[in-house]
Amino acid sequence: MAAHLIVLLLFSVLKGVHSITTVSKVSVKAGKSISIPCLYESQYINHVKYLCEGRIWESCRYAVKTNKPDPSGKYLISDDKKQNIFTVTINKLTDKNTDYWCVVEIDNGPDHGKYFQLSVISGTPSLYVDHQRITGYIGESITIRCHHSNSGEMKWCRLGRNCVTGSSGSIDGTTATVYMKNPNIFTVTMSGLRTKDSGWYWCAEGDIQIPVYLTVTEKPITTTTTAASTPTTATGSSTTHTVAGSGTITTVEENKEHRASFDPKILIIPLSVLTLIVIVMLFICFLMRHKQNKAESSATAMAVTKVTYSEIRPKKKHSPKGDREAAEVTYSTLAEMF
Template identity: 75%
Template sequence: MFEVYSLTGMAAHLIILLLFSVLKGVHSITTVSKVSVKAGKSISIPCLYESQYINHVKYLCEGYYWNFCRYAVKTNKPDPSGKYLISDDKKQNIFTVTINQLTNENTDYWCVVEINNGEDYPQYFHLSVTRGTPSLYVDHQRITGYIGESITIRCNHSNSGEMKWCRLGRNCVTGSSGSIDGTTVTTHMSDPNVFTVTMSGLRSKDSGWYWCAKADIQIPVYLTVTENTTTTPTTATTSTTISTTIHTVAENGTMEQGKTSTIGENKQHRDSFAPRILIIPLSVLIWIVIVVLFIWFILRHKQRKADSSVTPTAEEEIIYSDVRPKKRSLAKVDKEVTYSEVRLYKKGKSSFAESETEILYSSVVRKQRMKRGDGKDTGVTLEHIS
């Protein structure tokens, strides 16, 4: 029963699309038909319209059936939640809708041009939201190339079918080589699951929306071609290869992240002398001189301090004096012996550089009254003076 209703709904949907194609014309709005995306990610969908609708309001409508779809975002009324974004490039007649934080419920949409006092012009597209790897995807949906250079796009796929590279509203390249608006396009399978597209000799008019297609699934890619301002003019140039930088741009037009695809490289050399290149060597040299002088000053200061701390040897003068009185001729006569020793120390300096001092030591030993003739003992007196 469910399958019968499903088939009936699809038939009605196809009839509605056919009627719009007949009544409004096939080329009223051109966009992709089916895109494989991962849940939680974002996707940007371009919608090409005819030039007579430049000043008309454009909008995104969500829902499987056109008569019951609801407004998601309009060019004159942005979405306050930020889930839906819309922008209108009136130079290329393309308005772009961006859907963020995709879920399994975000699958059926309509690109619409609002017609005053008449039926709006819609174009349906389907999003196949998966939790795993999409069946067709590119590393970056927005890329940048440079005038006169080349750029390479890798289309990763997992399903079978014919592979092609197309420009929105223009022709497609299905073989190994071809051209789109005069720009050379070459394609090849770099490995079983990667379809590589190379566009050579880029021009500013090559900017715009393209898509990879594998069977019935497409993935849009926006290419911006601009001047390469990363190189500076020089007097001498060594020619090697050319380098192309690919940048990822966020859906609102701001830079999100970058990836460099190196096709080649230009190396430039300067013959003229630039004085500012000497600033760094001179600064380093001055810094080294200052450090050396500082170390020399510290070592010299320590040496002077060490020399001043040495204790000089005190000069020493020693005077010895020995006084001996003559003995009396008689043996019993009192004997008196005097010994005198004088030591004189001069000019002694301590380790703390104290003032000069003189120290005098005197030692006198006197023996009195030996023994008298009467046999009596006499006392002996010793005196010591320091």
């Protein structure tokens, strides 16, 4: 009995040392980014997790911690405590970013770490996907294409679960069909998606993997309304509402009596604009008329009156009293208005 307990204790210790699951090797292009998932056991949910850089475990250096983000932004880390997975993202990769460890910090004891390697190349990676993060909808299917350049055996796996290696299989009850339509493209189709299918997967070719994160969610609801065109003599119409969600499409037909009508509200804006234009034009005419009258009044006030005096000298007459001349002078005034 004592021997059995000792063996069980040793097994638990060894399991603790290997309590993290992650990829082993990933091929990635220089200058790009890569996200690596690290699965840990449930007893480490509240522990600090971190990424350690370096090939030798004893001499690796901290890159980023869940309680201490990297201010440079080169390294990012997040912890999904519902799935017991923390994810590290490495940006702007260079050929110097090759050796890392996913690590869980252990209080009063040695930390637990799992090593993975990055193969950073300037050309096309030997194994890659179109998108590392994809979204599928409940009840529907999702297709993932894994591009590869080697001829090794391909498989589709879920992190910490089983793999599909043949033409079809099941992962946690979800059907996965795989085929090689193109010699260099390994295609995976997952059907009948469920919410619990969300998580990290990977394509694998030999010892090289490429992680893919799948999010399964409800499909957005869309509503489409169409009205059938009818002649002017028609009195009915049909309205169709289509609602798509959870793989179900419902069509509702509604018949409504209607007649052609004219909405006077549509004339409010044009009439307002027209009224404003008329008011402005009347105001301009008023100003022009006022200026004209003012000019005429000024001209009248400045008119000059000319007076002309004329002298009329009659012929000399002899006065019966002698030689004295008598002359009559008449004054007349001529006024001219300007």
